[in-house]
Amino acid sequence: MNTIEADFSVAFDPTSRAREADYPRSLVVRFGPNQPLRLDAGVDLAPFQIAYQTYGVLNPERSNAVLICHALTGDQHVANIHPVTHKPGWWETMVGPGRPIDTERYFVICPNVLGACMGTTGPASTNPKTGMPWGLDFPVITIRDMVRAQAMLLDQLGIESLFSMAGGSMGGMQVLQWCSLYPRRVFSALPIATSTRHSAQNIAFHEVGRQAVMADPEWRHGRYFVEGTNPRRGLAVARMGAHITYLSDAALHRKFGRRFQDRENPTFSFDADFQVESYLRHQGSSFVERFDANSYLYLTRAMDYFDLAADCDGALANAFKDTPTRFCVISFTSDWLFPTSDSRAIVHALNAGGARVSFAEIVTDKGHDAFLLEEPELFAIVRGFLDGAAKARGIAPRGVALSGPQ
Amino acid sequence: MLSRADHDVTMVEAARSPGGARVDLLVVAEMVAPGAKVLDVGCGDGELLRLLAETRRVDGRGIELSREGVNECVAKGLAVVQGDADTDLSDYPNDAFDYVILSQTLQATRRPRVVVEHMLRIGRHGIVSFPNFGHWGIRLQLLLGGHMPRTDNLPYAWWDSPNIHFCTIKDFRQLCDVVGAKMEKAVALNAWGRALRLNAPWWFWNLFGEQAVFLLSRRG
Numbered sequence: 001m002n003t004i005e006a007d008f009s010v011a012f013d014p015t016s017r018a019r020e021a022d023y024p025r026s027l028v029v030r031f032g033p034n035q036p037l038r039l040d041a042g043v044d045l046a047p048f049q050i051a052y053q054t055y056g057v058l059n060p061e062r063s064n065a066v067l068i069c070h071a072l073t074g075d076q077h078v079a080n081i082h083p084v085t086h087k088p089g090w091w092e093t094m095v096g097p098g099r100p101i102d103t104e105r106y107f108v109i110c111p112n113v114l115g116a117c118m119g120t121t122g123p124a125s126t127n128p129k130t131g132m133p134w135g136l137d138f139p140v141i142t143i144r145d146m147v148r149a150q151a152m153l154l155d156q157l158g159i160e161s162l163f164s165m166a167g168g169s170m171g172g173m174q175v176l177q178w179c180s181l182y183p184r185r186v187f188s189a190l191p192i193a194t195s196t197r198h199s200a201q202n203i204a205f206h207e208v209g210r211q212a213v214m215a216d217p218e219w220r221h222g223r224y225f226v227e228g229t230n231p232r233r234g235l236a237v238a239r240m241g242a243h244i245t246y247l248s249d250a251a252l253h254r255k256f257g258r259r260f261q262d263r264e265n266p267t268f269s270f271d272a273d274f275q276v277e278s279y280l281r282h283q284g285s286s287f288v289e290r291f292d293a294n295s296y297l298y299l300t301r302a303m304d305y306f307d308l309a310a311d312c313d314g315a316l317a318n319a320f321k322d323t324p325t326r327f328c329v330i331s332f333t334s335d336w337l338f339p340t341s342d343s344r345a346i347v348h349a350l351n352a353g354g355a356r357v358s359f360a361e362i363v364t365d366k367g368h369d370a371f372l373l374e375e376p377e378l379f380a381i382v383r384g385f386l387d388g389a390a391k392a393r394g395i396a397p398r399g400v401a402l403s404g405p406q
Numbered sequence: 407m408l409s410r411a412d413h414d415v416t417m418v419e420a421a422r423s424p425g426g427a428r429v430d431l432l433v434v435a436e437m438v439a440p441g442a443k444v445l446d447v448g449c450g451d452g453e454l455l456r457l458l459a460e461t462r463r464v465d466g467r468g469i470e471l472s473r474e475g476v477n478e479c480v481a482k483g484l485a486v487v488q489g490d491a492d493t494d495l496s497d498y499p500n501d502a503f504d505y506v507i508l509s510q511t512l513q514a515t516r517r518p519r520v521v522v523e524h525m526l527r528i529g530r531h532g533i534v535s536f537p538n539f540g541h542w543g544i545r546l547q548l549l550l551g552g553h554m555p556r557t558d559n560l561p562y563a564w565w566d567s568p569n570i571h572f573c574t575i576k577d578f579r580q581l582c583d584v585v586g587a588k589m590e591k592a593v594a595l596n597a598w599g600r601a602l603r604l605n606a607p608w609w610f611w612n613l614f615g616e617q618a619v620f621l622l623s624r625r626g
Contacts, residue, residue, distance in 0.1 A: 328480060329487075347487050348497045356465070358480045359487035361473060380481040388483020 021133075021292070022126050024051040024119025025083040026076055026112070029156050037114075037149055040142040040305075047128060050153045051119025052076050052111035055095065056103035058159070064395050065159045066101055067150065068110040069167030069174035071372075072299050073239075073291055075118040078110045079103070084118075084290045093374055094166075098398075100383040105390070105398045106163060111153055113146045113174070115299050117292035120149070123222070124292040135294055136222035143170070143306045147177045151185070163393055164386060166190035168371035169338060170299070173306050176346065179327070180308055180319040188326040188389040190382060193335050193371045195342035196316055196349070197307040202337060205245055206300040209238035213293045222294050235293040236284030243283045248334040248367035252276060316349035323350070326392070327357040328385040330378065332370040358385060427457055429599035430535050430617050434509055437533050437591060437621045438462050442504035445469070445529065447491045447521070448511030452479035455486070467503075469494060492516045495524035503529045512536050513569040523585050526624050532587065535619040538594070540574030540612040559616065575612045582622060591621035 029050050031037070036046035053076040058065060068078050068091065075082075079089040079096045095101045095108055112120035115138070123138040130137075154162070165186055167175045172194025179189050198206075213219055216234025220227045244252075256276040260266070263273065272278040312318035327350055331343035340361050350357040362377050364370045371378065390397075431454045438444060440462050446455050449468030452475075458464040468486035470476045479486035487494075491508075492515050506529030508521065513536055515521045525532040537559050538544075547555035554564040562569065573581070575594065582589055594602045594615030602611055611618070 326485065347489075348494075351487070351497045352499060354499065354502055356467065356485045357487060358485050359489075360477045360480045361488055362477070363473065377477055381477055384481035384483050391483070 020084060020119060021117050021122065021124035022119075024076075024112070026051040026053055026119050028052075028119060029153055031152060035152070037145065037152065039139050039145045041139045041145075043139050045114075045121065045139065048114075048121035048149070049119070049125075050111050050114075050121075050149060052109060052153060053078060053080060054110075055079055055108040056106055058107040059395070062159055063161070063393060064106045064163050064390075065154075065157075065161075066106045066108045067154070067162050067165040067178075068095065068101070068108060069150075069165065069171035069178075070110060070113065071167070071169040071171045072242075072303065073287065073296075074171070075116060076110045076112040076120075077118075078108070082290075085286075090372060094379065094382065100379045101164075101166065101386065102398055105395065106386075109154075109157070109159075111150055113170075113299070114149045115141045115146070115295060115302060117295040122292070123294035123298055124225070133225040135225065138294070138298065140301055141298060142302050143173045143177050144181065144311075146302065147174055147181055150174070150178070151182060154185075161185050161187060163395060164188040164190065164389060166192065166382070167194070168192040169194055169368065170303050172338075173303065176308055176319075177306075179323060179325050180312070183320075183323045183325055186325045187393055188328070188386070190328045190330065190385065191343075191346060192330045192378075193332055193338045193343075193368055194346075195338050196309060196319070196346055198303050198305075199342075203304045205242065205337075206304055209242055210297050210300060212237040212241065213297060216293075219293060222297075224293070230288075231293045232285075232288040235288045235291065235296060236281075238296060239287040239291075240280040240284040243280060245337045246367055246369040248336065248365055250334060250365035251367055254365065255279075316345065317352035320350050320353035320355055323353055323355045325355065326385075326389050327355055328381065329357065329359040330371075330381060331359075331361045332366070332368070332375075333361060333363045334365045335368040335370065337368040428453070429595060430619060431457055431509065433593050433595065433601075433619045434507060434533050434535055435461055437531075437619070438464060438505050438507075440464075443467075443502075444505045444507060445498070445503045446507045446509065447495070447525070448508065448514065449479060449484075449486055450475050452482055452484045452486060454507070454509050455479070455484050456482065459484075491521050495521065495528065498524075498528045500527055501530060505529050505531045505533055507533045509533070509535050510537070513571050513573065515571060518571050518573075519581060519585060522581060522587065526585065526587055526622065530623065531590070532622040533619065534578070534622065535617060536573065536578065537569075538575050538612065538615045538618050539572040540576060541597075541616050542613050543597070543616075545613075557616075575615055575618045576608065578618065578620065579608070582620070586625045587622040588625040589620055590623055593619045595619075 033046050036044035074090050077089050079092045097104045112118045115122040117124040123134045127134040172191040175189050175191040179186050213234040216231035218229035219231035259275045261275045261278040266273050308319045309316040329343050331340040347359045360381050442464050444464045444466045446468040449470050455466040469489045476488040506525040512518050544555040594611040595617045597616045
């Protein structure tokens with residue numbers, strides 16, 4: 001297996017995102033020139049690499065693997081301290097010892113998606129032909145390309161069949177694409193706060209974000225690495241706009257209302273008078289420290305192109321016909337980016353295909369981001385669904401010692 | 407109308423379950439063949455699905471209107487979707503299940519006839535259990551009390567009851583005729599959860615049965 005540990009002896013410069021893109025502080029699988037990934041765009045990507053994290057132990061039957069698919073701005077650091085931000089993993093409330101996705105029972109794998117910037121090949125990675133970052137020379141990728149790359153990773157890890165997979169938002173798109181593309185490899189699946197196609201409204205929001213990046217003079221047609229600039233303002237504005245769509249009117253009002261930030265009265269200027277402005281500016285500026293602007297363009301594009309029904313002669317039910325996978329679809333009442341109606345469409349298609357499906361809608365005012373937050377009902381549902389599936393799969397309950405082929 | 411001799415009637419021997427499960431659920435469970443694929447429409451907190459899984463090893467699915475019920479079921483590992491019997495049954499293909507069950511659900515639907523028709527389309531068999539509005543105690547409350555009946559099984563005031571389409575055993579048999587359903591088995595339970603005598607005439611069931619459970623299939 002050509003898995004390598006990242007070289008931690010090399011000093012890491014936190015300002016150099018290109019460094020993390022090529023030599024991530026994660027596990028990495030490299031695919032050589034003889035193992036190309038045929039992209040939907042019609043080109044072969046080779047060589048390329050996938051950075052990933054694992055938690056827990058693969059059981060001797062190799063039957064307890066859970067694949068976690070991250071969202072647009074997530075990465076492989078699900079349940080460990082993030083090497084760049086030094087913050088806890090983005091889903092550490094869900095994944096870990098004793099958590100709903102229990103790493104003492106399941107072997108959890110989370111790869112960085114294709115096109116991202118934390119070690120899996122993307123526009124920030126070095127193009128082997130030029131020795132420079134790919135930039136806009138990187139081919140446009142799709143959700144299906146990400147999933148095919150993940151399947152190659154699992155082949156490398158010797159995992160034929162996944163016990164389960166889970167993901168929210170763009171992660172949920174990957175879950176659905178997996179179940180459509182490789183139904184026999186997925187025993188159970190949790191698509192959360194997601195959709196089988198990106199809506200016109202969501203494409204519109206993404207376009208605003210991309211235009212913000214491209215309007216930044218430091219973007220330089222994607223050549224900012226080469227030219228020594230950084231479109232941080234554009235990317236921050238894109239993040240600020242997107243972040244609003246992840247929340248809800250009620251959540252913003254509850255958190256900030258019309259309260260002023262560190263002042264009693266308005267300044268009659270364009271300072272961040274309001275707490276909500278200050279919060280968004282912080283969201284924008286902290287995001288640019290860890291994310292690559294071109295990756296943002298590529299990943300939002302991949303989401304825009306996602307339409308599972310279009311791949312199946314327009315009939316969504318065909319995507320899941322006679323699927324053996326057990327599904328648990330989850331949505332949130334205040335999510336207006338991926339509303340419950342989107343999840344219901346998934347459920348209808350699964351029912352029409354005769355699938356074994358559970359569907360729960362969770363009441364919350366936290367909007368789309370609710371899947372990442374402390375939601376006890378979400379945890380109870382995920383835990384219960386996985387328990388039932390594990391019983392059906394014959395996976396030992398927690399506490400029974402696991403010994404894996406190491 | 408069918409006569410008493412036209413259908414097979416099952417006698418429930420044990421009126422009370424040692425495990426404490428509701429007797430009407432046990433009656434339903436006894437009508438289900440082991441290992442069958444079952445859809446429970448209006449599955450509540452999943453008690454029947456769990457009973458069927460344990461005693462009949464069924465491949466069970468559920469639909470439930472209330473979010474609390476659904477989330478409780480899913481957290482128990484049951485395959486249940488949040489949905490409405492009145493609108494969502496049309497999504498299911500023909501003959502997708504061996505049994506489609508309406509356990510204490512029919513009287514809460516807006517269009518019971520459509521729901522029963524979908525039940526017979528989706529399932530090779532249908533099982534319907536419902537409170538019999540023809541029971542003497544209910545008749546008496548309306549006749550002498552002059553108010554909408556309330557019983558242990560039907561505790562709601564008329565203004566906040568989820569039950570909007572009550573029927574009697576006689577009425578239900580009429581619906582079966584209208585939609586072309588064949589009655590394969592029928593059981594009526596009295597107020598103590600005991601099955602009524604097998605050879606009792608329909609009018610007797612209609613008067614003394616507090617609950618009824620029918621196993622149906624498509625005619626022809």
